[in-house]
Amino acid sequence: MRVVVIGATGHVGGYLVPRLVAAGHEVVALSRGRQRLYREDPAWASVRSETVDRAAEDADGVFGARIAALEPDVVVDMVCFTPESATQLLDALRGTGARLVMCGTIWVHGALTAVPALEHEDREPWGEYGVGKAAIEDLVLAEAARADGVPSTILHPGHISGPGWPVITPAGNLDADVWRRLATGERLVLPGLGLETLHHVHADDVAQAFALAVERPEGADGRAFHVVSERALTLRGYAEEAARWWGRTADLEFLPFDAFAATTTPEHVATSWEHVARSSSVSIAAAREHLGYAPRFTSLDAAREAVARLAGTPGSGVPSLP
Numbered sequence: 001m002r003v004v005v006i007g008a009t010g011h012v013g014g015y016l017v018p019r020l021v022a023a024g025h026e027v028v029a030l031s032r033g034r035q036r037l038y039r040e041d042p043a044w045a046s047v048r049s050e051t052v053d054r055a056a057e058d059a060d061g062v063f064g065a066r067i068a069a070l071e072p073d074v075v076v077d078m079v080c081f082t083p084e085s086a087t088q089l090l091d092a093l094r095g096t097g098a099r100l101v102m103c104g105t106i107w108v109h110g111a112l113t114a115v116p117a118l119e120h121e122d123r124e125p126w127g128e129y130g131v132g133k134a135a136i137e138d139l140v141l142a143e144a145a146r147a148d149g150v151p152s153t154i155l156h157p158g159h160i161s162g163p164g165w166p167v168i169t170p171a172g173n174l175d176a177d178v179w180r181r182l183a184t185g186e187r188l189v190l191p192g193l194g195l196e197t198l199h200h201v202h203a204d205d206v207a208q209a210f211a212l213a214v215e216r217p218e219g220a221d222g223r224a225f226h227v228v229s230e231r232a233l234t235l236r237g238y239a240e241e242a243a244r245w246w247g248r249t250a251d252l253e254f255l256p257f258d259a260f261a262a263t264t265t266p267e268h269v270a271t272s273w274e275h276v277a278r279s280s281s282v283s284i285a286a287a288r289e290h291l292g293y294a295p296r297f298t299s300l301d302a303a304r305e306a307v308a309r310l311a312g313t314p315g316s317g318v319p320s321l322p
Helices: 013-022 042-046 054-060 063-069 083-093 128-145 177-184 203-215 235-245 257-261 266-276 285-291 299-310
Strands: 002-006 026-031 048-051 074-077 099-103 152-157 159-161 187-191 200-202 223-227 251-255
Touching (some): 013 026, 013 042, 013 203, 054 063, 083 099, 083 128, 099 128, 128 152, 187 235, 187 257, 200 203, 200 299, 203 223, 203 285, 223 285, 235 299, 251 257, 257 266
Parallel strands (some): 002 074, 074 099, 152 223
């Protein structure tokens, strides 16, 4: 098949594109062309690459037509962030025979009632990102339900992790000093009781799910799936296990969120709140059943691989892993 990947050079694309090439597909990779690949791979030599400014072309009303002109069998859209952008793409693909596989987020859920949450449960998102992605999902799946609509699938990754990508820490943010404290045995302050949860996923496991959705339309079309590791982590458990990477015992202190906020920067506070307030923990049962999804990495495995790349780098302050 000819597979057009929009946002192909991102963290997931670095794993997805080689997977698609290895499976024998013709790949057209679209990106802004402003960053190096996260992962070098010989497969890129056989990929047709195009540079595109999606925002500008969306504004001009030509992006969807650009994609349709590539005559794809499948479009993988990793970087759709507004319903308007999704609508333009769907309008252009309708009637072409192309399928659409789009990247969502587990943040389409609001506060969870029972965990792990299923795809249809607690759908009251909050925050610009979660609300926007939920609106896109509604559009895409409504389109898939039409007799003349574009066959479509939505995949909802958790906190994407892996080498070369900042990983969400046990404090729910991207503060590298969290890793330094765990590595050196210094006290680490965490918000709440430490029982709040995070649900990571390795970028290669996300790529696995997208490749499966490309190749298994009978199980994928018209559905949304969570794409995460087997199990979520509590903040406390995550910190304790991470400290052991350096042969340490975590020295942890737990504070109510307002008191925790006084211990770090506004940027880290905002990121922690986004993660801790949601305390994501979602099920992959549907992806297992309908796609054959089987994550290779646990949440801790994914985080450790990311931290191993960070550790020992100049300016990080994080000691190398043993």
